[in-house]
Amino acid sequence: MADTQIAVEVIYALPDRQDLVRLVLPSGSTLQQALEASGLLQKHPEIDLKKNKFGIFSKLSKLDTVLRDRDRVEIYRPLIADPKEVRKQRAAEGKVMKKGAGEEGESA
Numbered sequence: 001m002a003d004t005q006i007a008v009e010v011i012y013a014l015p016d017r018q019d020l021v022r023l024v025l026p027s028g029s030t031l032q033q034a035l036e037a038s039g040l041l042q043k044h045p046e047i048d049l050k051k052n053k054f055g056i057f058s059k060l061s062k063l064d065t066v067l068r069d070r071d072r073v074e075i076y077r078p079l080i081a082d083p084k085e086v087r088k089q090r091a092a093e094g095k096v097m098k099k100g101a102g103e104e105g106e107s108a
Helices: 031-038 083-092
Strands: 005-013 018-026 053-056 059-061 072-076
Touching (some): 005 031, 018 031, 031 053, 031 072
Parallel strands (some): 005 072
Antiparallel strands (some): 005 018, 053 059
């Protein structure tokens, strides 16, 4: 079995649908090679290898990660709003986020 191959999926989720591409690649292929072979980089020019994040089964992964048979490569879209910034804005506006019991009645 000198020339083994692996089957992988590359998926890009959009707000209203998802693009899924199934590929058969040579064993030892990397995440970046799967992205390039999928055609999704050409179909969706907003995907930037330098800016977007990528993962395998919801685990952030680097472009040089070697894939295994049946891996699912995921292309993540950038967040619309940074959760930290949203919390800062709420605090600046005086809005309190409810998290259960307050600290007022607690003694140290």
